[in-house]
Amino acid sequence: MTQPLLQVKGLTKRFKDRTVVRDVAFSIAEGSCAALLGPNGAGKTTTISMLAGLLQPTSGSIQLLDQSKPVTDRRMFIGYLPQMPVFYPWMTGREFLRYAAELAGLAGRDAVLKTDEWLENVGLQHAASRRIGGYSGGMKQRLGLAQALIHRPKLLILDEPVSALDPAGRKDVLNLLQRIRLETTVLFSTHVLHDAEEICDEILMIREGEIALQGKLDQIRREYSEPVIRIEVGGDPVSLKWMASISSKAFVRQAEITGNRARLTVTDVEKASFELMADAVSHQVAFRKFESGQSTLEDLFLKVVQA
């Protein structure tokens, strides 16, 4: 069993009379990659800021553990990249990273060596002598990652690391995170499920400041996947009337019908497909689309978020 690296209990943050993070509890095992997933305003940045030590919790505990022993030097243990990292645009990439290395406690030759090593790791060696003001969003984010990792932290915490990037920048940063996660435990926040699915093995879904769902991605996928049928019919009165009647079928557990489209959660996908088709043919319904399969994590995410 892998050791927990981070243990959070009862974490709560109130701003004046408003509670924006409420009784959040989770733990992150060494070597895992966890996504804190939630819609805008769910409380991701507030939670991450408390974990990074930038915001004082109203109550609750955050424990960092190294081989089961409490960590005292948080600065060396954690690498952190905020949602909007601030760079000095007049500095070169190399100057900035050297400065970051010194701030992280590295000195002299060690700082120089680490600076070069990380410029190369994030693919910025050729741009190292250029001013950051001329960097693209993806380059800045890679520089931010190098800054967060230069002191070899055990835990890397990132707040929406790819949200502001174009598809190419996003891919660059996700690839880099994929590589890093082989040796560093990663926690990152995102409101994009796809980003979480791409590199993470654990998810924590947060909604209105509370954890709505958490666990291993595979397990959640298995546990919550349900047989689903999606139908689209023509806009004629006969088809629409039939559509409005299908939610009462015995095999339909849940129906979301909007006009000529329906998404049905059913008990048995084969039986339901057969009966729906036979019924539609006998009523002369104009089918445009009929799709059967399992619900996706996206369906679950939307359900959790919209609940």
Ligand SMILES: Nc1ncnc2c1ncn2[C@@H]1O[C@H](COP(=O)(O)OP(=O)(O)OP(=O)(O)O)[C@@H](O)[C@H]1O
């Ligand atoms: N300093 C503050 N004072 C008062 N309310 C705050 C403060 N910081 C955040 N909030 C509120 O707390 C809630 C959660 O904000 P937070 O930034 O943590 O959400 P988020 O999930 O990171 O959202 P986003 O994806 O938009 O960044 C929001 O309603 C926000 O307005």
